Ligand code: FAD
């Protein structure tokens with residue numbers, strides 16, 4: 001308080017006192033959840049010791065008979081021009097933009113490889129009841145202008161989102177250009193042939209042996225996602241549970257009854273069902289389970305912040321006259337939406353999306369904002385920055401907690417369902433059904449006070465010395481964090497990537513730290529591009545990030561071909577990636593907002609807080625982490641930087657040569 005007269009202490013305002021109390025509560029709640037085992041508390045299903053858990057990672061949706069009946073779309077040793085690893089929205093966007101740029105002409109110019117049995121990525125694997133996109137479908141669903149598709153609802157269902165992936169594949173003739181059921185193990189740059197060698201295991205179902213394949217590619221495009229590897233907590237005794245168990249990312253309708261399109265879960269009738277986890281997935285699933293289970297036990301470690309949803313069907317008149325009413329509407333809508341989340345909305349601007357997301361300028365705590373200068377890395381400036389964002393978040397977070405009290409009738413349950421962290425620490429959630437479920441007599445919140453489930457046995461789960469007998473157990477326990485391996489684009493999908501001289505991409509990240517130009521390519525790994533995560537601008541709408549990454553990559557490729565012909569080799573130089581990494585590291589103090597966050601995949605299970613508590617000081621390691629940060633002026637500003645780079649036209653910092 002600068003109004004304090006000389007010689008007196010400033011008098012904190014009631015708001016300041018409230019903020020102080022709140023931040024102390026947030027810190028205490030976060031520290032309570034810190035675990036010494038950090039990321040090690042989980043194991044990816046695929047790598048679980050128990051055969052039973054490994055089997056849970058398999059694709060429940062694939063039609064092996066149909067795929068085996070078709071001739072394989074790839075032959076051993078074939079050389080492709082573009083090999084796209086991943087056939088979700090990201091992979092599809094790469095393909096569409098490459099085709100539009102005229103870079104795909106021959107029959108072997110383009111192939112997808114994906115472990116799934118079809119297109120869709122996230123929307124292939126996830127088919128749990130209640131699944132919808134959490135970002136408005138008019139902004140989230142890619143290529144709406146090009147396909148002319150009108151989403152049925154403001155938030156499209158999982159089925160609709162998957163069907164849209166198929167629609168894109170149909171419109172751009174991609175159905176025969178994908179090798180599905182195929183795990184990519186490794187990609188290696190071969191200096192002699194100047195091609196990527198790609199090692200793939202193609203599954204053929206339980207009745208046929210799998211096929212090991214070696215393919216070659218001029219360009220490898222990694223579109224293998226961020227949340228693709230379901231994980232299970234290492235709860236002692238979990239494997240001994242005698243009832244059915246499955247992960248939400250591989251929903252088992254043979255147990256629950258119903259289908260993704262008709263979640264009439266009659267298999268749960270008369271059953272005691274347990275669900276571990278209360279993240280964004282559980283928020284959508286719980287109301288559906290609550291409808292059918294005899295008793296539903298929701299095992300909570302950290303509550304989600306649950307705000308209002310406002311789902312509604314698309315009004316065809318509004319669609320034509322106010323939404324899809326001009327060319328370029330979708331990008332404009334995405335940026336309008338983003339301006340609210342980066343605290344950049346102009347006075348009097350029309351809020352086109354106008355949903356719960358757009359009430360969160362404090363989400364700039366993770367996305368950045370163009371309104372503020374780079375945060376100087378001094379204790380005072382960092383404290384000022386974090387304090388400002390806590391303040392910006394406070395009213396909205398209080399409203400979300402008040403909403404919980406208004407909806408949940410039992411005050412004790414309501415109290416346990418309140419989230420005590422700022423909006424950027426966990427994916428914010430939106431539901432007009434989740435909190436209401438806890439008013440049903442068959443729904444029981446088992447709050448573990450931040451500790452998690454203690455143990456499991458043949459008949460159920462145990463928390464704080466109390467046993468909960470169950471018939472069915474559902475794991476809603478999330479995914480391996482995309483920040484694994486320092487955010488290496490290889491580590492997050494388990495693909496080993498070896499560049500020039502056999503150098504491993506994971507080693508480069510581990511030893512040197514993130515190093516890219518604009519988040520999409522790295523030196524020593526020619527003709528390899530990946531979807532931006534570290535060192536780029538991010539949006540809460542993941543598809544906008546994928547589009548931005550795709551546009552930029554295709555620009556590089558088109559320019560390279562224009563200069564060196566179809567055999568071009570394009571590679572960022574080391575000085576250029578260092579300059580960009582330094583630019584990112586300079587902005588890293590912004591991310592101090594995450595230090596106090598409750599553990600979760602966004603905070604690498606509380607890694608920074610643990611280091612702060614243990615007073616770890618390692619400047620070299622800190623600089624590596626700083627390089628792993630993002631562009632902190634928001635995605636619109638990042639897009640401007642990329643546009644200026646493209647307009648300048650010389651592909652600064654990138655070497656283009658013709659293949660020998
Ligand atoms: P994905 O859709 O994950 O596709 C990647 C593909 O790569 C997968 O099919 C996978 O099988 C394949 N793959 C990975 N590794 C390998 C390998 N080694 N070998 C072979 N294939 C491999 N974001 C939002 O913005 N809004 C939302 O509403 C939203 N909802 C989500 C809901 C859920 C349940 C989850 C898990 C995520 C959600 N996300 C959401 C994030 C979502 O992942 C992205 O929005 C988007 O779908 C990612 O597309 P992608 O193509 O990059 O990756």
Ligand code: NDP
Nearest residue numbers: 132133134233277278279280281301302427452453477478
């Ligand atoms: P999350 O990682 O968000 O949630 C996992 C849950 O499991 C957390 O509540 C976690 O608690 C809990 N958990 C983990 N271990 C234990 C344990 N030992 N005992 C008790 N609880 C435990 O995964 P989700 O699948 O929910 O979501 C992942 C991401 O996918 C989201 O953040 C979002 O980005 C995206 N998504 C989007 C959706 C959409 O609306 N379209 C829907 C679903 C997902 P704790 O928080 O304490 O770690």
